[in-house]
Amino acid sequence: xxxxxSGGGLVQAxxxxxxxxxxxGGTISRYVMGWFRRVPGNDFEFVAAISWxxxxxxxxxxxxxxxTISRDNAKNTIYLQMDSLEPDDTAVxxxxxxxxxxxxxxxxxxxxxxQGTLVTVSS
Numbered sequence: 662x663x664x665x666x667s668g669g670g671l672v673q674a675x676x677x678x679x680x681x682x683x684x685x686g687g688t689i690s691r692y693v694m695g696w697f698r699r700v701p702g703n704d705f706e707f708v709a710a711i712s713w714x715x716x717x718x719x720x721x722x723x724x725x726x727x728x729t730i731s732r733d734n735a736k737n738t739i740y741l742q743m744d745s746l747e748p749d750d751t752a753v754x755x756x757x758x759x760x761x762x763x764x765x766x767x768x769x770x771x772x773x774x775x776q777g778t779l780v781t782v783s784s
Contacts, residue, residue: 662687662773666756669778672746676782680741682756682775690734693759696741697768698752699777708754709741710764717764723749746782753777 668680680696695710709720709730718730729742739756755778757771 662689662692662758664756664758664773664775666754666775666778669754669780671781671783674747674782674784676746677742677744678746678780680743680754680756680778680780682739684737684758688734689732689737689739689758691760693761693764693766694732694739695757695759695771696730696754697757698754700752705755705768707768711739712764713762719764743780746780748782748784751780751782753779
């Protein structure tokens with residue numbers, strides 16, 4: 662499975678962006694999907710995940726109520742709607758796929774990763 666993330670960009674604080682992650686080479690319908698982010702020099706951090714059916718969507722505490730993860734299995738795509746963006750959200754955002762059913766897999770257990778898309782939030 663290959664993942665291609667897009668939708669990043671430069672936005673002012675309080676603004677919105679919608680990230681997309683399109684999968685190819687296989688179907689994501691039996692994969693838990695996640696969004697992660699990394700600031701240069703820091704480790705990857707979990708942002709959000711979504712179960713096969715979309716009924717389980719855990720979030721990093723600092724993004725709850727501002728970010729929404731969703732998936733369209735027919736389009737082999739997941740999304741991350743990011744509202745009320747803050748400068749601390751600035752990072753490279755990555756999507757990833759994990760064959761399984763839980764939404765709390767450790768980051769190293771994710772099987773496939775996209776290339777990342779840069780989100781920059783100015784104050």
